[in-house]
Amino acid sequence: MSVLELSPADQYVVVSGDTPLAEVYAALPEGLYPPFPPVELPGGVGGLVERGGFGQTYFFPADVLGLTFETPSGRRISAGGRVVKNVQGYDLVRPFVGSFGWLGRALEVVLRLRPARAAALWRYRRAGEVRPRFVWEAEGERLAFHYGHPRELARAGFDEALALEGPLDYRPWFPHGMGPAEEGPLRDDRWAWADGAPPPEPDAVFARIARALDGGGA
Amino acid sequence: MSVLELSPADQYVVVSGDTPLAEVYAALPEGLYPPFPPVELPGGVGGLVERGGFGQTYFFPADVLGLTFETPSGRRISAGGRVVKNVQGYDLVRPFVGSFGWLGRALEVVLRLRPARAAALWRYRRAGEVRPRFVWEAEGERLAFHYGHPRELARAGFDEALALEGPLDYRPWFPHGMGPAEEGPLRDDRWAWADGAPPPEPDAVFARIARALDGGGA
Numbered sequence: 001m002s003v004l005e006l007s008p009a010d011q012y013v014v015v016s017g018d019t020p021l022a023e024v025y026a027a028l029p030e031g032l033y034p035p036f037p038p039v040e041l042p043g044g045v046g047g048l049v050e051r052g053g054f055g056q057t058y059f060f061p062a063d064v065l066g067l068t069f070e071t072p073s074g075r076r077i078s079a080g081g082r083v084v085k086n087v088q089g090y091d092l093v094r095p096f097v098g099s100f101g102w103l104g105r106a107l108e109v110v111l112r113l114r115p116a117r118a119a120a121l122w123r124y125r126r127a128g129e130v131r132p133r134f135v136w137e138a139e140g141e142r143l144a145f146h147y148g149h150p151r152e153l154a155r156a157g158f159d160e161a162l163a164l165e166g167p168l169d170y171r172p173w174f175p176h177g178m179g180p181a182e183e184g185p186l187r188d189d190r191w192a193w194a195d196g197a198p199p200p201e202p203d204a205v206f207a208r209i210a211r212a213l214d215g216g217g218a
Numbered sequence: 219m220s221v222l223e224l225s226p227a228d229q230y231v232v233v234s235g236d237t238p239l240a241e242v243y244a245a246l247p248e249g250l251y252p253p254f255p256p257v258e259l260p261g262g263v264g265g266l267v268e269r270g271g272f273g274q275t276y277f278f279p280a281d282v283l284g285l286t287f288e289t290p291s292g293r294r295i296s297a298g299g300r301v302v303k304n305v306q307g308y309d310l311v312r313p314f315v316g317s318f319g320w321l322g323r324a325l326e327v328v329l330r331l332r333p334a335r336a337a338a339l340w341r342y343r344r345a346g347e348v349r350p351r352f353v354w355e356a357e358g359e360r361l362a363f364h365y366g367h368p369r370e371l372a373r374a375g376f377d378e379a380l381a382l383e384g385p386l387d388y389r390p391w392f393p394h395g396m397g398p399a400e401e402g403p404l405r406d407d408r409w410a411w412a413d414g415a416p417p418p419e420p421d422a423v424f425a426r427i428a429r430a431l432d433g434g435g436a
Contacts, residue, residue, distance in 0.1 A: 061309065062277035077423055090320075090424045094279065094312030102308075205295055205431065206308045212430030213423065 003027040004108065011113040012065055012082050017046025017106035022167045024111070032113045035063035037134040037145035038121055038166025042178045046106035051178065052098025055134035055145070055188045061097040066110035069096055069103060071214040082110050095209065100179075100199030102210045116147035121164045128157035137187040138170065221245040222326065229331040230283055230300050235264025235324035240385045242329070250331045253281035255352040255363035256339055256384025260396045264324035269396065270316025273352035273363070273406045279315040284328035287314055287321060289432040300328050313427065318397075318417030320428045334365035339382045346375035355405040356388065 005014035053060030066080030079092035124144035132144035179197025186193040223232035271278030284298030297310035342362035350362035397415025
């Protein structure tokens with residue numbers, strides 16, 4: 001299982017939860033980009049979504065248009081749709097994004113794609129007038145990835161001399177899984193990411209939702 | 219109760235759920251805009267959030283940074299925070315946005331504000347290269363509202379000759395409440411809005427979440 005459906009016209013892709021991020025990049029036609037940078041992380045797209053994304057400087061959950069997940073006790077739940085317009089009301093997708101496995105595991109994910117004429121991955125030395133879509137630190141080095149209009153890249157701080165080739169494979173840094181922590185080899189706007197770090201404890205209300213989805217009633 | 223806290227520096231405003239939309243506009247300093255156009259709708263900010271926004275052409279739930287709501291049986295639940303960066307993981311805010319009262323009523327809402335140097339409300343005749351942030355139809359007439367860089371307004375289709383003064387008060391059209399329908403005097407990208415139209419029926423999973431938040435356990 002991997003890329004299950006791709007619609008360049010409606011700008012979405014459906015993938016199985018275990019699809020490596022690099023496979024999504026490889027499957028997309030030129031000029032369409034997924035909501036993550038060209039890196040490889042533990043757990044593929046499902047892991048990414050359960051952790052709430054990586055490196056984004058915008059609201060990542062909006063780019064998860066739909067998903068099917070399996071709760072800890074094996075119940076299957078589908079939520080959302082395939083197009084941006086369908087994302088309205090009774091939103092069960094967004095609580096799953098960033099739920100760190102408490103609601104279950106993603107089996108299938110519908111990601112929004114965005115069109116762009118240019119993209120670049122580079123060592124990030126200089127902030128521009130445009131914030132790159134993705135910014136992170138890897139073993140102390142700041143990196144950025146941006147896609148958009150060609151003129152936008154320079155305004156986002158892109159410098160040809162600092163360009164890198166993706167994908168960057170960070171999986172070997174996390175043999176026991178990637179979790180949020182105070183310190184770690186990776187860092188983004190939200191957290192540092194450390195090997196084997198446990199998920200944050202959910203509050204009582206979120207825990208109640210997790211139990212309700214997993215267990216009780218029909 | 220109305221505008222409870224305003225932070226131009228951190229770009230958020232905290233209001234009580236019953237605050238009229240026009241009061242939010244009146245309270246904001248020049249150059250900061252809320253995530254709704256200069257209109258008045260039933261139920262104030264709480265009603266707007268429960269219906270999932272109005273007229274937006276982007277992902278509205280991302281602009282609700284936090285909220286406190288009261289479930290049907292009177293339990294108070296707080297979720298989210300005050301700044302964009304806090305919006306991460308264990309997301310209870312987004313399922314409330316667009317929940318049409320099934321999860322309860324909004325008591326307090328934290329809205330993201332956006333800076334802009336220019337704004338305009340106008341009769342929308344001509345699509346530009348930039349999609350206005352808000353587009354809707356009122357009794358058959360298409361209207362648009364956009365804020366951003368002054369140059370952006372023309373690119374969004376703004377025409378001085380078609381400019382309007384806000385706020386437009388639509389409350390008299392909905393004496394029995396504003397609900398989604400096939401036909402109605404207002405229409406946006408998501409639905410037509412009709413007087414007294416009931417909320418859409420939630421599916422079994424969302425209904426289970428509503429019961430879990432309202433009732434069972436601590």
